[in-house]
Amino acid sequence: xxxxxxxxxxxxxxxxxxxxxxxxxxxxxxxxxxxxxxxxxxxxxxxxxxxxxxxxxxxxxxxxxxxxxxxxxxxxxxxxxxxxxxxxxxxxxxxxxxxxxxxxxxxxxx
Amino acid sequence: xxxxxxxxxxxxxxxxxxxxxxxxxxxxxxxxxxxxxxxxxxxxxxxxxxxxxxxxxxxxxxxxxxxxxxxxxxxxxxxxxxxxxxxxxxxxxxxxxxxxxxxxxxxxxxxxxxxxxxxxxxxxxxxxxxxxxxxxxxxxxxxxxxxxxxxxxxxxx
Numbered sequence: 717x718x719x720x721x722x723x724x725x726x727x728x729x730x731x732x733x734x735x736x737x738x739x740x741x742x743x744x745x746x747x748x749x750x751x752x753x754x755x756x757x758x759x760x761x762x763x764x765x766x767x768x769x770x771x772x773x774x775x776x777x778x779x780x781x782x783x784x785x786x787x788x789x790x791x792x793x794x795x796x797x798x799x800x801x802x803x804x805x806x807x808x809x810x811x812x813x814x815x816x817x818x819x820x821x822x823x824x825x826x
Numbered sequence: 827x828x829x830x831x832x833x834x835x836x837x838x839x840x841x842x843x844x845x846x847x848x849x850x851x852x853x854x855x856x857x858x859x860x861x862x863x864x865x866x867x868x869x870x871x872x873x874x875x876x877x878x879x880x881x882x883x884x885x886x887x888x889x890x891x892x893x894x895x896x897x898x899x900x901x902x903x904x905x906x907x908x909x910x911x912x913x914x915x916x917x918x919x920x921x922x923x924x925x926x927x928x929x930x931x932x933x934x935x936x937x938x939x940x941x942x943x944x945x946x947x948x949x950x951x952x953x954x955x956x957x958x959x960x961x962x963x964x965x966x967x968x969x970x971x972x973x974x975x976x977x978x979x980x981x982x983x
Contacts, residue, residue, distance in 0.1 A: 775940055
């Protein structure tokens with residue numbers, strides 16, 4: 717798994733690629749919580765378009781990021797859900813819980 | 827030796843092994859005859875079961891033994907016998923409280939507890955038993971009937 721962080725306007729874009737599983741979901745969790753809590757970004761956009769696999773620990777990290785952002789009144793947005801990511805979020809019935817857009821442009825304009 | 831045994835994997839409880847196991851299981855499920863979506867389900871179930879063992883039975887220790895056995899079900903074409911794949915996962919951690927094998931409620935916004943839900947959704951059968959000092963988790967995925975019969979012709983040709 718690789719994580720790249722970019723700043724666009726007042727948003728933080730987190731590009732994730734590869735597989736998210738127990739071996740690396742703690743790293744993603746730490747990154748997301750850092751961006752939300754420590755950096756206080758008003759809008760964290762997580763790009764999952766290059767994620768080939770995500771397990772329940774990865775989904776749990778997303779949920780923690782969302783809850784942390786709600787705690788401070790910021791936005792936590794998912795974009796570019798790959799087939800694997802969408803399938804897992806549908807299975808967990810969390811698709812409607814997250815704010816999801818197809819593209820980065822849509823997420824930044826929303 | 828059990829002639830229906832397709833594959834046995836011995837690994838340590840290091841999460842870095844998950845990536846390797848997923849690759850092997852996906853290829854194996856394809857070989858058995860599952861469609862792409864079913865292969866992903868089987869992979870997800872095995873991955874989540876291993877994750878649970880690593881996290882909860884072995885508490886994050888990286889050097890503990892885990893064994894996986896993959897067995898073809900219904901190889902002989904007997905009437906009413908379903909074809910599919912049986913997966914047996916063995917670990918030597920503490921006994922698991924069966925009450926904790928229920929999984930989380932859907933729509934409940936909290937991290938954790940989804941793994942068991944994924945396993946149950948993915949597989950047709952899910953059984954846990956403690957045998958001596960061994961935790962044995964048995965997972966079964968059946969081939970769809972039409973696929974089962976066409977596969978039967980291919981595998982018996």
